[in-house]
Amino acid sequence: MKKNKLTIIVTLVLLICFSSTAAMAANVRYSDLATDHWAYQSIYKMSAQNIIAGYEDNTVHPDNNITEFEAICLAVRIMGLDSKTAQVAKGEYLPFTIPDWSGAYETAVVAYNSDLIDAEDFSHNQAASREWITKLLIKILGKENQVNSAANELTFTDT
Template identity: 30%
Template sequence: MCLSMKKICYLVMCVFLTLCIGEQASAASFRDVPEDHFAYDAITWAERYDIINGYADGTFRPSDTITEQQFAKLLANFYELESPEDELIKHTTIANWSDDYYNRLASYGVPLNGYFDYGIRATAVKRGVVAQAIAHLANGKSGLDASIQFLLDYYISTGQNPQYENRHLQKFFGATNNLTRAQVILMLHRMHERNFYAISEDAQSTHDSLESLLIRAKHAQLQLDASLHLTTPTKSAWEGVYAYYYKWGQSLDDINRREAVIANVTTKGFTVAMTANDGAADGHVEGTATMTSKTKAILTQTSNGQRCVIELEQLPQALKITEVDCRSFRDEGVTFSGTLKKQ
């Protein structure tokens, strides 16, 4: 059994079959990636292990600026991340080829901007976002500076502006600059050479958590450095993350927690995901709430069409939640009711 690790499987096959001619056969098939290209070996490797594919015209376009959704695909493929059971509720219900990759990355809490917006996904990804996303999976939750330093320490990437070396880390790295498709592949190839395939404890614990995909994606967005944030403009005071947390004992279950994430706000309603924990009892519900007034809304059914009635009221920097009837979505001993502060 190959343990789903295509890289190891290939090496084992090569040793046992002694197919050295395989190296010749595995040359990059893209007509715009000649053997003297600086990223030729990396692109050849990535194509061999199905991390990348090219365009219909037989090109890879290595010098093109890489978008966030293209990077999301590469990163999810490199780590062979598992797909979660649920899916993100986005600003539009239209399907997009990148949906599965963003669902997988959200499941592990990877810092990215485009979880809910196709327009943001299609914009150029900044070097700082790439640094934080890679460092999160390989080394755990990190701020921008720590993420950049991780890449530099292991020579996964190098700085762009030598005049700032030892003076200004983010400017030295070029955190707000764009990358090409070839540059990102080169980073991942160096990750491969240094055997950075193990997923960090932070990322794995996020994947194993009971929080909804929407909540994990929102937290992942907030993990990005403020200088890298790209969000869909909203004038609604409803939108945001709301939470209440109280620890009353030493056990892991000795907590009272309420959390709600409101997104995709229109004049008619918004999507909402809510989680509640009281000790070992918990519950989760996700759906679309309908506005009943400027400051009030009501959820009457979940995203899969099941009955669940919860009233929501907007307060100054807070959200009041009153469960009316949502028993099938929670354990006995916990309700979704409470007043949560905006984070």
């Protein structure tokens, strides 16, 4: 009898734990993201991992181009650098402009100090091109040296 009670208690505790996790993930709803949207699964997975936060109006604008600064915000979160934003002191010089968002300055400082932003090739409100995103991904993966050395070894030319 004691074994049955223990089994029931453990089962209930596990159900409560897992159902609350699922409920928290289910609470993330974006008013402009249909369940049949091609990016639905990816957006919700990244939301559950706190990589995508959406906009203040509970939207995510899934069909808009991502800006360079939005891509930087994702990179900072993917790399786990967002915890460093709390340590940023106001007044650090940034050689580029940033959006007027809550937390944008701190994110920009962390990204700039982590060499994710090249000030000469950055415009916060510009749509991020595939080339720009590729360069950012190389930085996130820490493969800049490999890519640079491989680029020097190319033996073909485009026609």
